[in-house]
Amino acid sequence: MTKKVLINEVGLRDGLQIQQKFVPTEGKLELGQALIDAGVRAFEAVSFVSPKAVPQMSTAGEVWAGLPMKDEIYYSALVLNEKGYDRAMDSGAKVVSMALASTNKMNEANIRLDLESASAMFVKLIKRAKDDGVETRGYVSTAMGCPYEGDVPVETVVELTKLMLDAGADKISIADTIGSAHPEQCKRIFATVVEKWGADIFGAHLHDTRALALPNAWAALEEGIREFDSSIGGLGGCPFAPGAKGNVATEDLVFMLEQSGYETGIDVGGLLRAVGVAERLVGLKLGGRITEWWLSQERKKAKAAAEAA
Amino acid sequence: MTKKVLINEVGLRDGLQIQQKFVPTEGKLELGQALIDAGVRAFEAVSFVSPKAVPQMSTAGEVWAGLPMKDEIYYSALVLNEKGYDRAMDSGAKVVSMALASTNKMNEANIRLDLESASAMFVKLIKRAKDDGVETRGYVSTAMGCPYEGDVPVETVVELTKLMLDAGADKISIADTIGSAHPEQCKRIFATVVEKWGADIFGAHLHDTRALALPNAWAALEEGIREFDSSIGGLGGCPFAPGAKGNVATEDLVFMLEQSGYETGIDVGGLLRAVGVAERLVGLKLGGRITEWWLSQERKKAKAAAEAA
Numbered sequence: 001m002t003k004k005v006l007i008n009e010v011g012l013r014d015g016l017q018i019q020q021k022f023v024p025t026e027g028k029l030e031l032g033q034a035l036i037d038a039g040v041r042a043f044e045a046v047s048f049v050s051p052k053a054v055p056q057m058s059t060a061g062e063v064w065a066g067l068p069m070k071d072e073i074y075y076s077a078l079v080l081n082e083k084g085y086d087r088a089m090d091s092g093a094k095v096v097s098m099a100l101a102s103t104n105k106m107n108e109a110n111i112r113l114d115l116e117s118a119s120a121m122f123v124k125l126i127k128r129a130k131d132d133g134v135e136t137r138g139y140v141s142t143a144m145g146c147p148y149e150g151d152v153p154v155e156t157v158v159e160l161t162k163l164m165l166d167a168g169a170d171k172i173s174i175a176d177t178i179g180s181a182h183p184e185q186c187k188r189i190f191a192t193v194v195e196k197w198g199a200d201i202f203g204a205h206l207h208d209t210r211a212l213a214l215p216n217a218w219a220a221l222e223e224g225i226r227e228f229d230s231s232i233g234g235l236g237g238c239p240f241a242p243g244a245k246g247n248v249a250t251e252d253l254v255f256m257l258e259q260s261g262y263e264t265g266i267d268v269g270g271l272l273r274a275v276g277v278a279e280r281l282v283g284l285k286l287g288g289r290i291t292e293w294w295l296s297q298e299r300k301k302a303k304a305a306a307e308a309a
Numbered sequence: 310m311t312k313k314v315l316i317n318e319v320g321l322r323d324g325l326q327i328q329q330k331f332v333p334t335e336g337k338l339e340l341g342q343a344l345i346d347a348g349v350r351a352f353e354a355v356s357f358v359s360p361k362a363v364p365q366m367s368t369a370g371e372v373w374a375g376l377p378m379k380d381e382i383y384y385s386a387l388v389l390n391e392k393g394y395d396r397a398m399d400s401g402a403k404v405v406s407m408a409l410a411s412t413n414k415m416n417e418a419n420i421r422l423d424l425e426s427a428s429a430m431f432v433k434l435i436k437r438a439k440d441d442g443v444e445t446r447g448y449v450s451t452a453m454g455c456p457y458e459g460d461v462p463v464e465t466v467v468e469l470t471k472l473m474l475d476a477g478a479d480k481i482s483i484a485d486t487i488g489s490a491h492p493e494q495c496k497r498i499f500a501t502v503v504e505k506w507g508a509d510i511f512g513a514h515l516h517d518t519r520a521l522a523l524p525n526a527w528a529a530l531e532e533g534i535r536e537f538d539s540s541i542g543g544l545g546g547c548p549f550a551p552g553a554k555g556n557v558a559t560e561d562l563v564f565m566l567e568q569s570g571y572e573t574g575i576d577v578g579g580l581l582r583a584v585g586v587a588e589r590l591v592g593l594k595l596g597g598r599i600t601e602w603w604l605s606q607e608r609k610k611a612k613a614a615a616e617a618a
Contacts, residue, residue, distance in 0.1 A: 183527050184569035211523070211598035212565055218492050218524040222531070245602070256521055260493035289520035289598065293554070 005262045006227040007254060008203065009035055010044040011278065012063070013078055014247055015235025016056050017047065019282045025062040027281045032067060034277045035232060038270025040250070043067075044097055044229070047078035048087040064091040076137055080111050085125055089132065096129055098122050099139040099175070100164065102156050105148035106141070106177075119160070123167040130168035137171045138164035139205065144189065145180030154192050161193055171201050173229065176216065179209025179237075179245065183219040190223035199224030206248045208234060213248035214256055214289075221262075228253060233275040233286030249288025251275065268294065314571045315536040316563060317512065318344055319353040320587065321372070322387055323556055324544025325365050326356065328591045334371040336590045341376060343586045344541060347579025349559070352376075353406055353538070356387035357396040373400040385446055389420050394434055398441065405438055407431050408448040408484070409473065411465050414457035415450070415486075428469070432476040439477035446480045447473035448514065453498065454489030463501050470502055480510050482538065485525065488518025488546075488554060492528035499532035508533030515557045517543060522557035523565055523598075530571075537562055542584040542595030558597025560584065577603065 012028055023031075032043065045067055051058030060077070067075060076095040079085045088096050100122050101107045107118040122138070129136045143157045161172050174189060186204070193202060204220040206213045206228070217228060230253045236246020251271040254264050272287075272294060279286050321337055332340075341352065354376055360367030369386070376384060385404040388394045397405050409431050410416045416427040431447070438445045452466045470481050483498060495513070502511060513529040515522045515537070526537060539562045545555020560580040563573050581596075581603060588595050 182565065182568035210564070210568075210602050211561060212568070214521065215524045215527040215565060218527055252520060255519070256491065256524060259491035259519075259521070293519050 001224060002226060003262050004226065005221075005257050005264050006042055006203075007040060007250060007264050007266060008042040008044060008074075008076075008227060008229045009040045009232060009250055010205070010229045010247060011035070011231040011233070011235045011250070013044045013047050013057070014229070015231035015233075015278075016282070017054050018236070019056060019284075021281075021283045022056060023281045025059045025066060028059065028063050029066045031232070031274065031277050031281060032063075034270075034274035035250075036068065036073065038274055039264070039266035041072055041265065042074040043076070044078060045075045047080070048084035048091070049078070049080055061087065061091055064093065076135075079125070081121065082125065085128065089134070093134070095135040095137065096125075097137040097139060097173075098125060098164075099141045100160055101141045101146070101177075102143050102152045102160060103146040103149040106146050109148065110141075119163055123163060126164060126167035126169050135171075136164075136169045137173060137203075138169035139173045139175050140164075141175040141205075142177045143174045144176040144185055145178055147178050154189055157189055158192060158196065161197070165197065165201075171203060171227075172197075173203035173205045173227075175205035175229075176207055177205070179207030179213065181206070181216050182212055183215040186216040186219040187223060190220045190225055194223050194225075199226065203227035203229060205229040207236070208245045208248050208252075208288075209237065211245075211289075214252060217248060217253055217256070221257075230254075232271060233278045234288050235278055235282070235286060251294075252288035252290050255290050255294075269298075310533060311535060312571050313535065314530075314566050314573050315351055315512075316349060316559060316573050316575060317351040317353060317383075317385075317536060317538045318349045318541060318559055319514075319538045319556060320344070320540040320542070320544045320559070322353045322356050322366070323538070324540035324542075324587075325591070326363050327545070328365060328593075330590075330592045331365065332590045334368045334375060337368065337372050338375045340541070340583065340586050340590060341372075343583035344559075344580075345377065345382065347583055348573070348575035350381055350574065351383040352385070353387060354384045356389070357393035357400070358387070358389055370396065370400055373402065385444075388434070390430065391434065394437065398443070402443070404444040404446065405434075406446040406448060406482075407434060407473075407478075408450045409469055410450045410455070410486075411452050411461045411469060412455040412458040415455050418457065419450075428472055432472060435473060435476035435478050444480075445473075445478045446482060446512075447478035448482045448484050449473075450484040450514075451486045452483045453485040453494055454487055456487050463498055466498055467501060467505065470506070474506065474510075480512060480536075481506075482512035482514045482536075484514035484538075485516055486514070488516030488522065490515070490525050491521055492524040495525040495528040496532060499529045499534055503532050503534075508535065512536035512538060514538040516546070517554045517557045517561075517597075518546065520554075520598075523561060526557060526562055526565070530566075539563075541580060542587045543597050544587055544591070544595060560603075561597035561599050564599050564603075578607075 231247035540556035543558035
């Protein structure tokens with residue numbers, strides 16, 4: 001089984017979307033460049049959603065136009081309805097993500113549709129994308145727990161996966177949107193979908209709310225998953241709600257993977273420089289769980305070098 | 310395979326031993342009681358070592374005498390030479406731990422013997438304990454990396470395990486003393502020893518220096534390991550060396566295990582009360598990685614209860 005793992009950086013979208021401090025287009029592009037410099041080659045870069053609902057994403061078109069478009073960099077844009085899809089097409093997006101939540105209440109909160117209507121709407125959009133030759137990434141969001149309805153049966157995840165694959169989705173990402181998963185659950189869910197469809201089309205989208213994102217990622221990896229969403233510095237969640245952490249930090253995930261012999265093509269030191277950029281932009285202390293240790297090692301090395309000189 | 314996991318709390322020894330603020334006997338016993346109240350039933354309670362080298366452990370005899378000795382609570386005492394063993398026997402210990410490091414330099418730093426001499430000394434002590442009807446826990450320390458000699462071959466871990474088992478050791482704990490392990494390495498080491506001797510006699514002793522203790526624990530668990538050392542609040546490491554974290558925090562490990570359907574018999578809320586005791590005793594902010602989230606949930610519940618009243 002391959003040791004190559006694709007890291008899909010979602011800090012520019014999932015990470016920034018709920019930050020109180022508005023980050024202008026040039027700041028977002030600066031962060032994107034810092035991540036590219038660190039070796040990141042896949043991004044969920046923007047969402048085309050209502051600028052009223054999500055002011056940080058009002059810059060989506062500008063950001064998309066400003067990104068360095070190169071063959072070796074993979075960019076996706078999140079769309080949650082037809083209007084968003086149209087805007088993504090106008091911007092020239094070649095990959096769109098869509099997030100179908102696992103429950104009625106979560107879909108209602110997110111897009112004001114119940115699960116059945118949301119399913120029908122996304123099926124239609126996926127088919128349209130197929131016709132347009134656009135790649136689609138179907139997210140089963142709140143797949144490991146819903147803030148409104150609680151536990152989500154594995155059968156629901158399988159059903160929504162099948163629905164999107166049948167409509168023509170190219171990839172499926174199983175999302176622990178609120179960070180309520182535990183590793184046994186991750187193992188069970190990924191084992192189930194991998195058995196049905198193979199590992200190659202699946203990704204995992206994990207949040208670190210309860211500090212279990214790394215063991216969850218490890219459990220998914222052991223089931224053959226080789227694509228993970230993550231967010232630089234653990235950006236995301238709500239900075240004003242203690243304990244509500246964001247996505248698994250890219251630097252933590254990359255560190256664990258590289259240490260364990262997996263290949264991400266990404267440099268942890270470069271990621272920590274990107275964390276610095278993100279901190280300046282959002283005006284908050286960020287950073288995953290390995291930051292403190294990493295910086296202490298760098299200080300040690302610098303001291304040793306100074307003493308040797 | 311059993312879902313029961315034994316948590317061996319080492320905060321009173323490994324956690325406190327390098328704390329700058331001296332914790333008197335009554336403080337240590339208060340912390341022990343808080344942990345018992347939370348449901349902890351196994352402790353490495355003290356080490357019988359030179360009070361000059363480790364002043365915190367100068368209270369070992371007093372602490373041992375003050376612990377609530379009950380059939381359902383398992384206490385071990387660390388000894389590193391014959392003198393320590395004699396003191397443990399004088400105190401009435403029924404279980405002793407011994408730490409044989411994997412390299413010459415680590416043994417020299419720890420007990421001023423090279424690997425061969427250290428091995429011979431511990432073999433002699435284990436045999437003596439066997440004759441005395443005392444249970445022995447043999448630790449292969451720095452089994453996953455040595456601060457002086459770097460990488461440690463799996464073969465060395467197997468060899469030292471065999472040496473101690475042949476001498477009559479009852480349990481073997483494989484220790485990532487400096488927290489340098491990654492989950493692939495944990496998996497490989499535990500798979501190797503479990504294949505040879507079965508999982509039942511093995512425990513894992515993990516440190517969280519590089520934030521990988523939970524995925525490492527998960528990897529060990531998946532190989533059948535059902536006994537883990539951990540330290541309340543992540544006590545240990547050096548509080549004055551940024552980045553040098555202590556043992557995996559008991560509350561994090563218990564939370565992950567209980568969430569995943571394993572049974573520890575321990576209550577996370579009770580552990581967080583014990584963290585409060587430990588913080589007061591050592592005068593430092595402590596707490597594992599789930600603390601912030603857990604407390605935010607408790608605040609939410611309290612607010613909801615107040616509004617309902």
